[in-house]
Amino acid sequence: MKKNRYLILIAVLLSVVGTMIVLPQRLRNEANWKDVAVVCDWQDIETVSIRTGLPWEQILDEIKKVGVSTIGVSDYDLKNLQQLGKVVPAPIPHGFSPTLRYFAVSDPTLRKTMQNQLILFGKIFQETGNSIFGTNVSYEEEDRIGLGWNMDLINSCYEKGFRIILRPRNWQGITPEVLRGLLADPVYEKAKGLVFFGDQILGNGNAATLAEMASFLKTRNLFWGYTEFVGQKGETTLANLVPEQTVRIHSVPPDELKNYTPAEAKERFIRAVKERSIRLLYVRFFTEPSYDLWGKNITYLRSIIQDLNESGYSWGTVSPLKPFSPPFSVLILFALSVACASAVLYDFFLPGKWVILILVALLEIGSFFTGRLTGMKVMGVLAGMIFPTLALFILIEGFQKKGKEIMVLFSALAMATAGGLVVSQDLDGFSRWFCPLPHSFRQFSPSSSRAHGK
Numbered sequence: 001m002k003k004n005r006y007l008i009l010i011a012v013l014l015s016v017v018g019t020m021i022v023l024p025q026r027l028r029n030e031a032n033w034k035d036v037a038v039v040c041d042w043q044d045i046e047t048v049s050i051r052t053g054l055p056w057e058q059i060l061d062e063i064k065k066v067g068v069s070t071i072g073v074s075d076y077d078l079k080n081l082q083q084l085g086k087v088v089p090a091p092i093p094h095g096f097s098p099t100l101r102y103f104a105v106s107d108p109t110l111r112k113t114m115q116n117q118l119i120l121f122g123k124i125f126q127e128t129g130n131s132i133f134g135t136n137v138s139y140e141e142e143d144r145i146g147l148g149w150n151m152d153l154i155n156s157c158y159e160k161g162f163r164i165i166l167r168p169r170n171w172q173g174i175t176p177e178v179l180r181g182l183l184a185d186p187v188y189e190k191a192k193g194l195v196f197f198g199d200q201i202l203g204n205g206n207a208a209t210l211a212e213m214a215s216f217l218k219t220r221n222l223f224w225g226y227t228e229f230v231g232q233k234g235e236t237t238l239a240n241l242v243p244e245q246t247v248r249i250h251s252v253p254p255d256e257l258k259n260y261t262p263a264e265a266k267e268r269f270i271r272a273v274k275e276r277s278i279r280l281l282y283v284r285f286f287t288e289p290s291y292d293l294w295g296k297n298i299t300y301l302r303s304i305i306q307d308l309n310e311s312g313y314s315w316g317t318v319s320p321l322k323p324f325s326p327p328f329s330v331l332i333l334f335a336l337s338v339a340c341a342s343a344v345l346y347d348f349f350l351p352g353k354w355v356i357l358i359l360v361a362l363l364e365i366g367s368f369f370t371g372r373l374t375g376m377k378v379m380g381v382l383a384g385m386i387f388p389t390l391a392l393f394i395l396i397e398g399f400q401k402k403g404k405e406i407m408v409l410f411s412a413l414a415m416a417t418a419g420g421l422v423v424s425q426d427l428d429g430f431s432r433w434f435c436p437l438p439h440s441f442r443q444f445s446p447s448s449s450r451a452h453g454k
Helices: 002-031 042-052 056-068 078-083 106-119 151-159 176-181 207-220 233-242 262-276 294-310 328-347 353-370 372-398 405-432 444-451
Strands: 035-041 070-074 088-090 103-106 125-131 132-134 163-167 191-196 222-227 246-251 279-284
Touching: 002 078, 002 328, 002 405, 035 042, 035 088, 035 294, 042 294, 056 328, 070 222, 088 176, 106 132, 106 176, 151 163, 176 207, 207 233, 222 233, 222 279, 233 279, 233 372, 233 405, 246 262, 262 279, 262 294, 279 294, 328 353, 328 405, 353 372
Parallel strands: 035 070, 035 279, 070 163, 163 191, 191 222, 222 246, 246 279
Antiparallel strands: 088 103, 103 132, 125 132
């Protein structure tokens, strides 16, 4: 360790200097950014309404009183429409193709909406009379193809003072022309943002289509939700294309929520706000049949908002955080710090530390030129692995030599702290890159919603 003490000192100093440059801005941002928005999902509201017998209008009124001012609405899909009884499988009509699947839809507006969407996607829609149609949508495609929007519902929520987040599905590989047809739907005039449904971003699978999606977000000044820990295909590409329209969201998916109590789920949301500066919470309901299902959910919502209030946050309003990522000069300091630590760690095993130092520095700096978000991710991962490992090796080697325990402990602690500083500041900058909200979401407050009926 003695022969590498200067490299260790340089690694620590570089991380401290870089942190001192960006920390004041971070603290100012956090001090001025205390507004949190809570969003509820329409599918959950509808499910709870059916299972409890409560009118959905009453549920909307109650969640609004608690502090929810935004509703997320998904497009239709064949699977959900069947579960709700709005679309019913029908036998093959006499004289029609047995290769198609047939469904009865009594609502003519819904049937027309489905027809338009299926034709736009290049699917068959064959009317047979008596409100029955045939289509070649397979069982695997039932919940993957979006079949339009419930405009009556969206207008009702809008008139009640809720803002609307749309949740469109992606059909893999659609062309830019098809996407433009989808986005021409008047429903997007009501939207304040998009949180994509499922495991893909709308437009994923075709680079030109994803670029068209990015252009649409810019033109309409809509945000889109980069949901933590979900890993939707195409999310990183879209975030690089429109960082100024990207906002991070935290949610607990329904399948995962089954394993939580309301108190445990609430703590996840609170930690997301306090520890990772999330300011948009997409709260899914508990929908498994249980005694007093609605009471369980309204208490859950109320507890989230109450805890936020008690922690100094305000509900229902979202004010933008200025776009912020560490200056490029600071990223270079962090990159050199990681490179120095890598060289010292490598020297525990093989000679050639200077070669490793140069290679790691070039790798990190080069990754920034492929995209700043990519560079931040690479640096965060390397720092998270190298610094703690190096601290451990310093301890192991140092305690083999008697009489220098205090210096060894200090060196290991300094190295672990340096790694923590790089990870926290670099990844905080990475998260801030995703935090700015567009103008359309800035006036997001209960008072403005009621005044303008939006």
